[in-house]
Amino acid sequence: MATLLRSVTKGLRSQSALSCLPAAAWQIAQQRFASGHSENTNTFIREALQELEYPDKLQRLLLTPQREVLVELIITKDNGEIETFNAYRVQHDDSRGPYKGGLRYHPQVDLDDVRSLASLMTWKTAVMDIPFGGAKGGIRVDPSLLSERELEKLTRKLVQAIKDVIGPHEDIPAPDMNTDGRVMSWFFDEYSKFEGFSPGVVTGKPVHLHGSHGREAATGRGTVFATRELLKHMGAGSIAQKTYVIQGFGNVGAWAAQLFHEQGGRVIAVSDAFGAISNDKGLDIPSLRKHIAAGGQLHTFTEGTAIPKETILTVPCDVLVPAAIGGVITEENAHQLDCKFVVEAANGPTTPGGDLILRERDITVLPDIYTNGGGVTVSFFEWVQNLQNFRWEEDEVNKRLDRAMTEAFASLWSVHKDKRIPLRTSAFVVALQRVTRAHIHRGFD
Ligand SMILES: NC(=O)C1=CN([C@@H]2O[C@H](COP(=O)(O)OP(=O)(O)OC[C@H]3O[C@@H](n4cnc5c(N)ncnc54)[C@H](OP(=O)(O)O)[C@@H]3O)[C@@H](O)[C@H]2O)C=CC1
Numbered sequence: 039m040a041t042l043l044r045s046v047t048k049g050l051r052s053q054s055a056l057s058c059l060p061a062a063a064w065q066i067a068q069q070r071f072a073s074g075h076s077e078n079t080n081t082f083i084r085e086a087l088q089e090l091e092y093p094d095k096l097q098r099l100l101l102t103p104q105r106e107v108l109v110e111l112i113i114t115k116d117n118g119e120i121e122t123f124n125a126y127r128v129q130h131d132d133s134r135g136p137y138k139g140g141l142r143y144h145p146q147v148d149l150d151d152v153r154s155l156a157s158l159m160t161w162k163t164a165v166m167d168i169p170f171g172g173a174k175g176g177i178r179v180d181p182s183l184l185s186e187r188e189l190e191k192l193t194r195k196l197v198q199a200i201k202d203v204i205g206p207h208e209d210i211p212a213p214d215m216n217t218d219g220r221v222m223s224w225f226f227d228e229y230s231k232f233e234g235f236s237p238g239v240v241t242g243k244p245v246h247l248h249g250s251h252g253r254e255a256a257t258g259r260g261t262v263f264a265t266r267e268l269l270k271h272m273g274a275g276s277i278a279q280k281t282y283v284i285q286g287f288g289n290v291g292a293w294a295a296q297l298f299h300e301q302g303g304r305v306i307a308v309s310d311a312f313g314a315i316s317n318d319k320g321l322d323i324p325s326l327r328k329h330i331a332a333g334g335q336l337h338t339f340t341e342g343t344a345i346p347k348e349t350i351l352t353v354p355c356d357v358l359v360p361a362a363i364g365g366v367i368t369e370e371n372a373h374q375l376d377c378k379f380v381v382e383a384a385n386g387p388t389t390p391g392g393d394l395i396l397r398e399r400d401i402t403v404l405p406d407i408y409t410n411g412g413g414v415t416v417s418f419f420e421w422v423q424n425l426q427n428f429r430w431e432e433d434e435v436n437k438r439l440d441r442a443m444t445e446a447f448a449s450l451w452s453v454h455k456d457k458r459i460p461l462r463t464s465a466f467v468v469a470l471q472r473v474t475r476a477h478i479h480r481g482f483d
């Protein structure tokens with residue numbers, strides 16, 4: 039262990055300005071045909087590990103999840119039939135604090151997907167410097183095929199199945215795709231039946247039920263703060279001077295669109311799972327949100343032109359914001375992107391092959407583990423408020439979020455400048471150093 043420690047410490051101190059791009063590019067090229075989300079995530083991590091020169095045993099420790107839970111959930115549907123669903127909770131690393139990460143309800147959820155997302159959470163909480171580790175959970179289900187009552191039953195069954203490995207000081211879930219404050223309320227209620235009143239077991243709850251002001255908008259708001267910092271540091275102007283294209287118009291995409299719009303940015307195209315809409319003059323985002331809230335479909339909004347949803351990533355713009363599913367920017371389509379910046383509000387939207395092409399094309403990518411870190415940051419604020427039984431004003435939450443996004447950007451920008459490596463690798467370097475330091479200081483025995 040002494041040898042391991044010595045070489046790790048050496049790696050931590052190593053600040054040489056390595057111009058590793060050719061080697062890194064080669065390694066990524068080697069991985070081009072790697073399949074699976076977790077292998078994609080690990081490819082990015084390995085590139086940063088190469089910078090840090092960590093020994094193999096430590097690399098394995100950092101890459102491997104600490105616990106993977108697979109459960110089968112059985113519910114009786116409204117029609118009396120029984121149906122089973124696979125659910126997962128992967129706890130990747132808790133060296134810096136309790137495991138933390140969202141719950142996704144989606145038909146494509148599988149163990150490998152959740153494993154990848156759990157790992158991203160470890161690096162995200164470290165980049166944001168909040169005292170949590172990383173986890174993720176999900177149920178393989180198309181929630182649009184279930185009634186509200188069935189969804190509630192499914193959520194309660196999930197809590198019953200995983201209650202022994204979660205808790206306010208163990209593992210704290212939160213919303214992700216197709217889960218929201220309503221799902222978090224059921225989760226909190228079911229857990230409290232077993233363990234007593236426990237609002238801190240889950241974040242992203244409604245404000246009236248121990249949630250935090252600002253959490254619902256936090257990931258989108260954080261994305262806008264992140265974009266502001268990127269543009270400022272690149273000497274590329276302000277939010278107001280730019281055009282935006284956003285894939286995904288759910289919690290994250292719609293809030294990001296709203297806030298870009300409020301700050302004078304021109305959101306010229308958006309999409310969801312069913313369609314896309316564009317308007318070169320800029321979409322009226324508040325009207326679009328009203329149209330959807332009233333039951334309208336995104337692509338039937340009359341103040342824009344419906345376009346094929348497959349074309350959303352190639353619409354010419356300054357800033358492209360993927361805010362939906364993972365693995366959408368690939369080596370097949372990265373050549374066709376027509377933007378200057380990709381701001382990754384979604385988790386894992388770019389594959390290593392796609393990323394390499396964007397680098398070659400000089401398109402700057404602001405990585406997911408920083409860009410969408412506003413959500414978990416305000417989840418941390420919610421958890422703190424729950425532990426203190428206290429409520430902060432929204433203004434205070436937003437100011438603290440702004441500070442967290444600004445400080446996190448500064449830390450990854452400084453590594454980017456020192457080492458002359460891409461922002462994604464810089465973010466992983468910052469995160470790996472913080473997680474490794476925690477492991478070393480806690481000890482391995
Ligand atoms: N919620 C949060 O706080 C955080 C979320 N994220 C990440 O942000 C991303 C979006 O999450 P969130 O907004 O919460 O999820 P939501 O479920 O609220 O919204 C997802 C959006 O993506 C759209 N979508 C789904 N599939 C596709 C597709 N194949 N092509 C285009 N659009 C599609 C959905 O369309 P439709 O409505 O038609 O189904 C919806 O508009 C995810 O990657 C998530 O992991 C990251 C950090 C925190």
Ligand SMILES: O=C(O)CCC(=O)C(=O)O
Nearest residue numbers: 139140212214413414417
């Ligand atoms: O708010 C949280 O705890 C986690 C949100 C999440 O799942 C994510 O950041 O990907």
